[in-house]
Amino acid sequence: MNNRPILLVEDNPDDVELTVMALKESKITNPVVVARNGVEALDYLFGTGSHAGRDVSLQPVVVLLDIKLPLLSGIDVLRRMREDDRTRRTPVVMLTSSDEREDIANTYDLGANSYVRKPVEFEGFVSAARQLGLYWTVLNEPPGAAR
Amino acid sequence: MPLRRLTIRQKLTGIAMLSSFTALVSASIAFLAYDLHSIRQSLARRILTDAQIVGFNSISPLVFNDAETAAATLNGLRAEPAIVAAIIRAQDSAAPFATYFRDGPPVPHPAFPAPAVLGPVFAADHLLVSEPIRFEGRPIGTLVIQADLAEIRNRQRRYAGIVVAVLAGSFVLALGISRLMEQSISRPIVRLADTARAVSAQKDYSVRAHGAGRDEVGLLIGTFNQMLDQIQRQDSDLKEAHADLERRVETRTRDLAAANKELEAFSYSVSHDLRAPLRAIDGFSKAVLTDYAPRLDDRGRHYLERVRAGTLRMSQLIDDLLGLARVSRRELVRKRADLSDIAGQVAAELRRRQPARKVQVKVQPGLVAEADPHLLAIVFENLMGNAWKFTGKREDARIEVGRQADGGAPAFYVRDNGAGFDMQYADKLFGAFQRLHAEADFEGTGIGLATVQRIVARHGGRIWAEGRVDEGATFYFTLERNP
Numbered sequence A: 001m002n003n004r005p006i007l008l009v010e011d012n013p014d015d016v017e018l019t020v021m022a023l024k025e026s027k028i029t030n031p032v033v034v035a036r037n038g039v040e041a042l043d044y045l046f047g048t049g050s051h052a053g054r055d056v057s058l059q060p061v062v063v064l065l066d067i068k069l070p071l072l073s074g075i076d077v078l079r080r081m082r083e084d085d086r087t088r089r090t091p092v093v094m095l096t097s098s099d100e101r102e103d104i105a106n107t108y109d110l111g112a113n114s115y116v117r118k119p120v121e122f123e124g125f126v127s128a129a130r131q132l133g134l135y136w137t138v139l140n141e142p143p144g145a146a147r
Numbered sequence B: 001m002p003l004r005r006l007t008i009r010q011k012l013t014g015i016a017m018l019s020s021f022t023a024l025v026s027a028s029i030a031f032l033a034y035d036l037h038s039i040r041q042s043l044a045r046r047i048l049t050d051a052q053i054v055g056f057n058s059i060s061p062l063v064f065n066d067a068e069t070a071a072a073t074l075n076g077l078r079a080e081p082a083i084v085a086a087i088i089r090a091q092d093s094a095a096p097f098a099t100y101f102r103d104g105p106p107v108p109h110p111a112f113p114a115p116a117v118l119g120p121v122f123a124a125d126h127l128l129v130s131e132p133i134r135f136e137g138r139p140i141g142t143l144v145i146q147a148d149l150a151e152i153r154n155r156q157r158r159y160a161g162i163v164v165a166v167l168a169g170s171f172v173l174a175l176g177i178s179r180l181m182e183q184s185i186s187r188p189i190v191r192l193a194d195t196a197r198a199v200s201a202q203k204d205y206s207v208r209a210h211g212a213g214r215d216e217v218g219l220l221i222g223t224f225n226q227m228l229d230q231i232q233r234q235d236s237d238l239k240e241a242h243a244d245l246e247r248r249v250e251t252r253t254r255d256l257a258a259a260n261k262e263l264e265a266f267s268y269s270v271s272h273d274l275r276a277p278l279r280a281i282d283g284f285s286k287a288v289l290t291d292y293a294p295r296l297d298d299r300g301r302h303y304l305e306r307v308r309a310g311t312l313r314m315s316q317l318i319d320d321l322l323g324l325a326r327v328s329r330r331e332l333v334r335k336r337a338d339l340s341d342i343a344g345q346v347a348a349e350l351r352r353r354q355p356a357r358k359v360q361v362k363v364q365p366g367l368v369a370e371a372d373p374h375l376l377a378i379v380f381e382n383l384m385g386n387a388w389k390f391t392g393k394r395e396d397a398r399i400e401v402g403r404q405a406d407g408g409a410p411a412f413y414v415r416d417n418g419a420g421f422d423m424q425y426a427d428k429l430f431g432a433f434q435r436l437h438a439e440a441d442f443e444g445t446g447i448g449l450a451t452v453q454r455i456v457a458r459h460g461g462r463i464w465a466e467g468r469v470d471e472g473a474t475f476y477f478t479l480e481r482n483p
Helices: A013-025 A038-046 A074-083 A101-109 A122-139 B008-057 B059-063 B067-079 B150-202 B216-291 B298-329 B339-353 B373-390 B423-428 B448-458
Strands: A006-009 A032-035 A062-065 A092-096 A114-117 B083-090 B096-101 B119-122 B126-135 B138-148 B335-338 B359-363 B368-371 B397-404 B411-416 B463-468 B472-477
Touching: A006 A013, A006 A038, A013 A032, A013 A122, A013 B216, A032 A038, A038 A062, A038 A074, A062 A074, A074 A092, A074 A101, A092 A101, A101 A114, A114 A122, A122 B216, B008 B059, B008 B067, B008 B083, B008 B119, B008 B126, B008 B138, B008 B150, B059 B067, B059 B126, B059 B138, B067 B083, B067 B096, B150 B216, B216 B298, B298 B373, B298 B448, B335 B339, B335 B373, B339 B359, B339 B368, B339 B373, B339 B397, B368 B373, B373 B397, B373 B411, B373 B448, B373 B472, B423 B463, B448 B463, B448 B472
Parallel strands: A006 A032, A006 A062, A062 A092, A092 A114, B359 B397
Antiparallel strands: B083 B096, B083 B138, B119 B126, B126 B138, B335 B368, B397 B411, B411 B472, B463 B472
16 A cells, blocks of 8 residues: 555645544545645645755655645646646645635646545545545555556 | 709709790890881882872873873882882773783783782782772772782891891800809808718718808808707717716726626635635534543533534535525526426436435426526526425425416416415515525525526516415516516
């Protein structure tokens, strides 16, 4: 089983805790790296700023990306990831509370792999996280794993 | 060329020419006629005088039967060139006593007609004068003189030449004069017509016609200019009003766009930010329920469950409100919508969600409308969802979807035999958050019918409802573009 980290880009500490809780409840054991805004997420992915010196050959197994973020929005982060060879194929799941049609269309156009609306009900959250985790960490062979 | 196709200048010239020509011709004819008459009279008088003199001088030759002297006397008539022939007859004798011929005796000898009357008689080409010759009161013979009319004809010819020359001269003169005169009338009229044409072609109401005299044309020009004043004033008023309207529309459009943008930002932020705390409330309540289960008694658990239920309800409210806002913002795309198909799909979805319910759903086939199919799906989801919900307490639940065509525009309807409502509150049905039933009896946020009404209104249609408590409700709606 792949044990590379999951990158969670989320500014709301409640949602961070709930997501971690839901992942744990779904028996997903990959370490979770949390970025509080878009800039921090890019720093982690490209080994810059506060993450300078990180081994960027180790890319996360999946990025759970909120849309509404301080500094750089999730859509901006997604665009930058898809422009860079190192992260072009990293799976990205848009994890957001919005179900605005425009957002969904935009993120798919930019190359998001999936779009999940965070349900209010915690059980729904857990089951969504479980499906996500299973899919991206177990069933889906990420592009980097072949090396 | 018909008269009305002539220009005013041509007409004026024509009138002047025609009247001067008519006057001149009638004057000439009158003068000619008078002259002809007087010249004939003077010729007749002259020949008569000659006849009287010769007749007197012929008395003694006749009495003494001296034909030679008579002929010599007649020969004296040579002094009058008009006289062609003269003859003396003795009384009661057919043969002539003496003759005279200006151009020699004709062959054969002309038969002098004996005029029926004495005195001068005009024929077509000659004049005959008969003079009785008397001696001591007794007629002893007759003298007949024939004169030709060459003199009169020559004179007539000369006169005709003069008349033609005078006519031609005066025609040219009249033409010149009338040209000068008609310009004073036609020039202002032509200028007025040019001005009117320019105004009409260029829509320039600032030009004015010039040259106002005191005559009728001057009056016409003055009135025309006044009319232009009024038109110019009205035109500028109209342009001003139009520009004002345009400005207002622009302002309103800008305001509307700003309001729309604000609404969009608002609903975006609602859908993101309002949901996050709800997730926290529900998620951590759930965490307390599971992680601290041993320390919670039944009441504690009940309270936490109520917190979670409230959270879910709030989440549903937010979703419904966003749906209502989205319905208003979404662009309306009209196409041929198969309403029977849409209603059928909604019914199937309702059965899928609650397979245990026994509900008889009847959808009239062939219901079509020019409408937005996506928005119409929301209409049927709400109306049929309501019907499904409010028949929940009946064993023989029935939902009917159809079209009613009697009188006026066709109205689509969704009918059920559920809880119904009191018609007294019918006007409250379509307001947001208005509910006619207790939450405990039938759940709901009270936003569905407001959403339906918004969709129907956006199609230009109308929605209304009929119902009776415990007997069911029918919701009608139309979708015309121009009701």
